[in-house]
Amino acid sequence: MRTTVGIIGAGPAGLLLARLLHGAGVDSVVLEARDRAYVEQRQRAGILEQGTADVLRAAGAGARMDREGLRHDGIELRFDRRRHRVDLSALTGGRSVMVYAQTEVCKDLVALRLADGGPLLFGAEALAVEGAGTDAPRVRFRHRGREDVLECDYVAGCDGFRGVSRRAVPAGVSRVFERTYPFGWLGVLADVPPSHDELVYARHDRGFALLSMRSPSVSRLYLQVPGGTQPKEWSDEDVWRELERRLETADDWTLRRGPVTQKSVTPLRSYVHEPMRYGRLFLAGDAAHIVPPTGAKGLNLAVGDAVTLARALGHRKETGSDELLDAYSATCLRRVWQAERFSNDLTALLHRAPDATAFEDRLQLARLERIASSRAAGTDLAEAYTGFPLEGGADAAAADG
Ligand code: RFL
Numbered sequence: 001m002r003t004t005v006g007i008i009g010a011g012p013a014g015l016l017l018a019r020l021l022h023g024a025g026v027d028s029v030v031l032e033a034r035d036r037a038y039v040e041q042r043q044r045a046g047i048l049e050q051g052t053a054d055v056l057r058a059a060g061a062g063a064r065m066d067r068e069g070l071r072h073d074g075i076e077l078r079f080d081r082r083r084h085r086v087d088l089s090a091l092t093g094g095r096s097v098m099v100y101a102q103t104e105v106c107k108d109l110v111a112l113r114l115a116d117g118g119p120l121l122f123g124a125e126a127l128a129v130e131g132a133g134t135d136a137p138r139v140r141f142r143h144r145g146r147e148d149v150l151e152c153d154y155v156a157g158c159d160g161f162r163g164v165s166r167r168a169v170p171a172g173v174s175r176v177f178e179r180t181y182p183f184g185w186l187g188v189l190a191d192v193p194p195s196h197d198e199l200v201y202a203r204h205d206r207g208f209a210l211l212s213m214r215s216p217s218v219s220r221l222y223l224q225v226p227g228g229t230q231p232k233e234w235s236d237e238d239v240w241r242e243l244e245r246r247l248e249t250a251d252d253w254t255l256r257r258g259p260v261t262q263k264s265v266t267p268l269r270s271y272v273h274e275p276m277r278y279g280r281l282f283l284a285g286d287a288a289h290i291v292p293p294t295g296a297k298g299l300n301l302a303v304g305d306a307v308t309l310a311r312a313l314g315h316r317k318e319t320g321s322d323e324l325l326d327a328y329s330a331t332c333l334r335r336v337w338q339a340e341r342f343s344n345d346l347t348a349l350l351h352r353a354p355d356a357t358a359f360e361d362r363l364q365l366a367r368l369e370r371i372a373s374s375r376a377a378g379t380d381l382a383e384a385y386t387g388f389p390l391e392g393g394a395d396a397a398a399a400d401g
């Protein structure tokens, strides 16, 4: 099998890249290890930055998002039993975020890819990327029990944090920067209308809690839990009681309970692999970097990488110039590191470390007070939360594609 761009992984990064390349007249093959149901149903992100929503619209993947997604102009910070609304729009000159689940983004992009004529191979597991440093890279993969080879001009490693593509970068070239946190998030999905119309981020002496949503009738809730926690250690009753404690306010706000339909634990990690390119292999999304979910940045970074790579490959096709491909890693990493910084800061602001001292508790509260009382501090949070601009602009990028 032969193609111009071999794309490993049909998560948001790989699917969006395939769509943008199709628009730019660059052919590609997408290899996805899992089946379609897995890709479309895995519960993960829920918040799209405004720039991400703009990219999806310009790529022709925004119609259902605009009908069913929920535009949010603010978030609530909760601490000391008090509530403070961060008015994202007022602080950023009108920017907002969109509540639209990753599962739905993936469904929309899979449907478009199939309508574009594919190819998108489910159950096709990449085993290795070979010859990344040559002009003729190849992806060895297994599909329906048979081994096969995809010959490419370029390979896009969009295979997530546990994928194989990163391994094709020689050890002497790779640099890894990482931090693991001594806690994780227990996440539940519940069939109950959200108890607040915006997201609530709560700092509590017992640990962080987050109230989010998937739709007007489905809540998504998270609790900070110790590292290594198993979901089965928490009964539904335990989860609700703990959420009530951490989200409690001095006013008459109450938490609505409902049937829990899913429960899982995610470890928290920060990770960056540099460079994001080796020869003709380009890493995008979680394959190259991970952030703790606190800042809701992971999916948005994956989208940014896909846009930057699609633009560079389109430019190469149009002009024969490698200029944007050569700049790919550095261009992405500038934005990645801003998201790493923000995600780490917000995690530190809202979580309680197992060894936190009373002094550190007071500092957290002072920082939260500062965000609540200073327009400058609030603006800093609001700008980062609604998203850092894409170099070259989202519209320009998607219009290319
Ligand atoms: P993905 O989504 O992991 O997709 C990678 C795909 O590659 C496939 N694959 C392979 N295919 C072929 N051969 C192989 N050898 C392969 N190995 C792997 C996998 O099956 C998979 O389909 O990576 P991508 O596209 O880079 O997308 C990244 C995002 O999924 C991730 O950053 C976000 O989900 C992070 N995240 C959030 N991001 C946000 O922007 N906003 C949020 O609100 C948000 N909340 C979250 C999150 C992640 C969470 N978890 C579970 C980690 C909340 C949580 C709890």
Ligand code: PHB
Binding pocket: 044, 045, 046, 047, 199, 212, 213, 220, 293, 294, 295, 296
């Ligand atoms: C989610 O709804 O899954 C979600 C929302 C905000 C975050 C992280 C996850 O910061």
